[in-house]
Amino acid sequence: MEKVLEMKGLTKCYRNGRGIFHIDLTVYKGDIFGLFGPNGAGKTTLIKAITGLCSPDQGEVHIFGYEVSKQFEKAMEKVGCIVExxxxxxxxxxxxxxxxxxxxxxxxxxxxxxxxxxxxxxxxxxxxxxxxxxxxxxxxxxxxxxxxxxPELVILDEPTSSMDIEGMIDFRNIVKKLAKEEQVTFFICNHSIHEMERMCNRIGILYDGKLIASGLASDMMNANESLEDFYMAQIRKARGMESCQFSTSM
Structure with missing residues (x-):
């Protein structure tokens, strides 16, 4: 499979301690990749790092084989995006x-x-x-x-946040059509998990700046009733691990 977007050890930490940490992720040609996470998980920071709108503290982003920090124009030549x-x-x-x-x-x-x-x-x-x-x-x-x-890669941050039901359905149909017929790759952050379940073939979950799960949506749903169930299970697990770490440090 052809790699379109690749992140290696991507890290961006702000003064308040928030950000993204050691993100390793690959998105392939024709993928509709959906990124989920609670508010403040670092989704927009990740998109800004991918598109060169902020400089990472560590790590690399490659788009179509070009490193964004060193070959920005070449990397972004075939990219369309909505950020925030x-x-x-x-x-x-x-x-x-x-x-x-x-x-x-x-x-x-x-x-x-x-x-x-x-x-x-x-x-x-x-x-x-x-x-x-x-x-x-x-x-x-x-x-x-x-x-x-x-564009051959489209990066979208909450693209349906203000859309009505018809708008969300139209959006889903556009994405699926372009991915299937033109092999356009999509990287989408969206809180509408039910829409993403109908659309995405690959999923990632970001929590507290860390990628806690990623893979094929079909694999994630095999052991769960829905993508929502899988998402909530992963978030509860991450929060539980945080509580255990806090208790141990006390």
Whole structure:
């Protein structure tokens, strides 16, 4: 299997002691990888380290074989992403926002704008100003922007956080279609575990900055009624180990 994203000993620690610690993880071509974890577990820090938005204290990130810290442009050349929230110019229309983005990709036809707007379910409102959009529609626009450049790896941080049920279903269908038909690889952080269960083939669980479980979603669910059951079992186990360590240190 072709490696698309690889982390080796990835560590980023902040002054408050939080961060990510010694993350070893590989994501393969065509994977839909879902990352879960409680609030404050380090998910966004991990995404920022992957995309070069923060420098790790230790370890390496390789995307398509290029080390992000040393070959940033090459590493990110085929990557689309949404980190935390997708930003757009609210005084401009959806079409104009993507027109701005298209200037960075002169080799891509302008017809791609309508393609991704249709894919994201925004073609009918492409000439409306973004300030009139709901939060869910803005998330759809951010997704369209992330997909504009025909990326081979798409990294998304809470992409459905503001979407309604229809939006989440549309998102799931888009991801599954691109992964199956175009072998696009997805790395997604999302709290909607039921949606991820329907979509992801590989799963990772982050707790207190550490990757406490990772592997095929099918393997995780074989011994459990659902992915939710597996997730809660792993979190309880990690919390129990913390309690034991605290008791021993007392």
């Amino acid at each position: 929230t997708g930003n757009s110019f609210e005084y401009m229309t959806a079409f104009q926002n993507l027109q701005m983005i298209s200037r960075f990709y002169p080799h891509i036809s302008s017809s791609r704008i309508d393609e991704v707007l249709e894919l994201a379910g925004l073609k009918e409102v492409r000439h409306e100003k973004v300030k009139e959009f709901s939060s869910g529609m803005k998330q759809r626009l951010a997704l369209a922007a992330a997909l504009f450049s025909h």
